[in-house]
Amino acid sequence: MEHYDVVILGSGLGGLIAANILSKNNYSVCVVEKNEQFGGALQIYKRDNVMLDTGVHYIGGLGKGENLYQFFKYLGLIDKLTLKQLDKDGFDRISFSENEEIYPWANGYENFEKTLTNIFPKEKTGIQAYVKMVKETCESLELYNLKTPDAPSFQAAYYSLNTYDFLKSIITDEKLIAVLLGNNLLYYADKDKTPFYVHALIVNSYILSAWRCIDGGQQIASILVRSIRGNGGKVLRLQEVVKIETENGLATTVQLKSGKQIFGKNFISNINPSLTLDLLDEKVLRSAYKKRIKSIENAMSAFTMHIILKENTFPYFNYNRYHFTTNNLWCNSRYEVENWPENLMIFTPAFGEHDTYAKSISIMCSMSFDEVKEWETSHSTVPEKNIRDENYLVWKAAKEQKVLDIVYTLYPSLKGNISAVHSASPLTYRDYLNTKEGSTYGSIKNCQHPLESYLSPRTKIANLYLTGQDINLHGILGVTISAFLTCASFVDMDQLMKEVREA
Numbered sequence: 001m002e003h004y005d006v007v008i009l010g011s012g013l014g015g016l017i018a019a020n021i022l023s024k025n026n027y028s029v030c031v032v033e034k035n036e037q038f039g040g041a042l043q044i045y046k047r048d049n050v051m052l053d054t055g056v057h058y059i060g061g062l063g064k065g066e067n068l069y070q071f072f073k074y075l076g077l078i079d080k081l082t083l084k085q086l087d088k089d090g091f092d093r094i095s096f097s098e099n100e101e102i103y104p105w106a107n108g109y110e111n112f113e114k115t116l117t118n119i120f121p122k123e124k125t126g127i128q129a130y131v132k133m134v135k136e137t138c139e140s141l142e143l144y145n146l147k148t149p150d151a152p153s154f155q156a157a158y159y160s161l162n163t164y165d166f167l168k169s170i171i172t173d174e175k176l177i178a179v180l181l182g183n184n185l186l187y188y189a190d191k192d193k194t195p196f197y198v199h200a201l202i203v204n205s206y207i208l209s210a211w212r213c214i215d216g217g218q219q220i221a222s223i224l225v226r227s228i229r230g231n232g233g234k235v236l237r238l239q240e241v242v243k244i245e246t247e248n249g250l251a252t253t254v255q256l257k258s259g260k261q262i263f264g265k266n267f268i269s270n271i272n273p274s275l276t277l278d279l280l281d282e283k284v285l286r287s288a289y290k291k292r293i294k295s296i297e298n299a300m301s302a303f304t305m306h307i308i309l310k311e312n313t314f315p316y317f318n319y320n321r322y323h324f325t326t327n328n329l330w331c332n333s334r335y336e337v338e339n340w341p342e343n344l345m346i347f348t349p350a351f352g353e354h355d356t357y358a359k360s361i362s363i364m365c366s367m368s369f370d371e372v373k374e375w376e377t378s379h380s381t382v383p384e385k386n387i388r389d390e391n392y393l394v395w396k397a398a399k400e401q402k403v404l405d406i407v408y409t410l411y412p413s414l415k416g417n418i419s420a421v422h423s424a425s426p427l428t429y430r431d432y433l434n435t436k437e438g439s440t441y442g443s444i445k446n447c448q449h450p451l452e453s454y455l456s457p458r459t460k461i462a463n464l465y466l467t468g469q470d471i472n473l474h475g476i477l478g479v480t481i482s483a484f485l486t487c488a489s490f491v492d493m494d495q496l497m498k499e500v501r502e503a
């Protein structure tokens with residue numbers, strides 16, 4: 001009979017970091033993952049001999065002494081990762097179909113402010129007010145600043161400030177507002193709902209510094225798995241959790257699809273909270289709690305496309321291009337299908353420190369699950385076995401062509417230099433990550449109902465906890481912080497944060 005101090009359901013970044021912290025602190029841990037590959041959205045795959053990332057395109061805050069750098073140093077990641085810093089004078093570049101101008105986001109607040117003020121001189125005061133507010137917002141969150149969190153750790157006013165309302169209150173030029181929202185595929189901004197703090201925490205980390213993982217993000221998962229095993233922990237693949245058993249109101253066991261059972265004193269679920277509740281017996285939790293968790297809205301899904309290039313034909317570019325095809329800036333499901341895609345993130349993955357030519361181009365566009373609803377009963381995580389029907393392949397090819405038509409207008413030299421195209425739809429994300437309707441970023445935060453969209457790592461079952469992107473914030477930095485937040489129930493946080501600061 002296998003028995004652990006902590007059983008962790010899912011090996012996404014949140015699960016792996018929690019396992020790492022706890023195994024370092026002498027807890028016996030076991031991580032159970034349903035997929036063949038560990039890492040959730042950190043997974044990679046190979047096509048035509050080229051490595052393709054599924055979920056992590058670039059990471060902020062990894063400059064020496066910055067917040068994620070320090071967390072990753074504590075986790076033993078920073079010296080082992082192979083990274084490439086994006087262009088400091090334009091790590092993100094925003095463009096709109098209506099004109100040919102390209103608007104850069106520069107690293108370092110001084111550089112950021114100067115670059116935008118040169119383009120929008122009349123908005124100098126607005127840009128200064130924006131920077132001040134981003135910094136102030138970020139400074140108010142303890143864990144984000146490597147300090148032990150007090151409860152509640154955030155001033156309530158920040159939760160209810162709407163991003164668009166705030167930008168409109170300090171800036172009159174709509175184009176500048178569009179530029180400041182230009183990389184919102186990072187957090188899927190909704191005009192009515194996105195709180196300014198979500199925008200601020202994310203853009204701040206990239207303004208500090210922006211990095212690509214050379215050869216993909218899977219290296220983060222591999223290093224973490226090795227380190228958990230080095231600490232005596234277990235990390236098991238191809239073990240889907242189908243049930244969480246309880247006794248007298250406490251979780252006792254996870255039941256795996258293979259029939260095996262794993263016993264634990266505590267359980268941390270890295271699975272979407274609503275789907276975690278589905279693993280419990282109907283009557284274990286009160287319906288009001290279940291209703292609240294189930295009513296939290298999830299971010300939309302994505303259509304991602306990888307273009308494999310003929311050798312030495314297309315230059316590597318050391319930045320991300322965000323392009324809008326209409327004047328709709330928002331990544332929510334209220335789009336017209338005939339206008340899709342309205343937003344594209346385009347970049348060339350890094351394969352070495354000094355790439356001259358790109359091996360592939362990756363493109364991400366937000367997409368609603370409604371577009372693939374017709375095939376929702378088909379589930380697949382085995383690419384060789386195509387179990388979806390011919391119509392799906394036709395639909396996918398048509399979407400790929402729509403994206404290609406736009407990309408050709410931006411990069412005409414691409415014509416004739418493509419050797420293959422591969423794509424992933426909301427169904428792919430649903431099946432590989434087990435997120436609701438293939439949601440890329442999990443629960444959305446809503447400034448209109450801030451408390452309803454806030455989720456604590458604690459559940460109504462005293463020894464069942466949550467971690468991952470639905471707690472705190474999505475993204476590599478957000479999920480890292482969420483794992484530390486979850487571990488606050490197990491370790492002395494003052495000591496842990498001291499170790500992070502001094503790592």
Ligand SMILES: Cc1cc2nc3c(=O)[nH]c(=O)nc-3n(C[C@H](O)[C@H](O)[C@H](O)COP(=O)(O)OP(=O)(O)OC[C@H]3O[C@@H](n4cnc5c(N)ncnc54)[C@H](O)[C@@H]3O)c2cc1C
Binds near residue numbers: 012040056364
């Ligand atoms: C397309 C895309 C692009 C992104 N780009 C970026 C980016 O550029 N920068 C950035 O910082 N962030 C990016 N993100 C976000 C970031 O990758 C995620 O927020 C983060 O990796 C999520 O980690 P997580 O721990 O919450 O869980 P996930 O990665 O969702 O992992 C959950 C794990 O649980 C497993 N699981 C689920 N159900 C079960 C079960 N029943 N039994 C066992 N295991 C189970 C899943 O297989 C998975 O491995 C992107 C995400 C996506 C999808």
